[in-house]
Amino acid sequence: MQLQIDSMTCGGCARAVRATLLDLDAEARVTADPPARRVEVETTASLQAVQAALAEAGFPAVPVTG
Structure with missing residues (x-):
């Protein structure tokens, strides 16, 4: 998923x-692009769980569509 x-x-x-995403799923693959403010995540966690964890950490995320 891209966020x-x-x-x-x-x-x-x-x-x-x-770190937040790896706490949620230790096997997650995370690629962050700070200049674009995007992150790509390969995880077994649901989108809702990922968004909740990031929001709690102070990084609210919205899915990138398209």
Whole structure:
């Protein structure tokens, strides 16, 4: 899944996003692109679980469609 995270503005934010997602699913594959404010996640967790974890960490995310 691809997510837009407008509050992910730097490498530190990207590391926090990655850590949050790995806490949710230790086997997740996470690729962050801070300049584009996007993250690609391969996980067995649901979109809702991913969004909830990121929102709780201060990184609200919306799915990228198309």
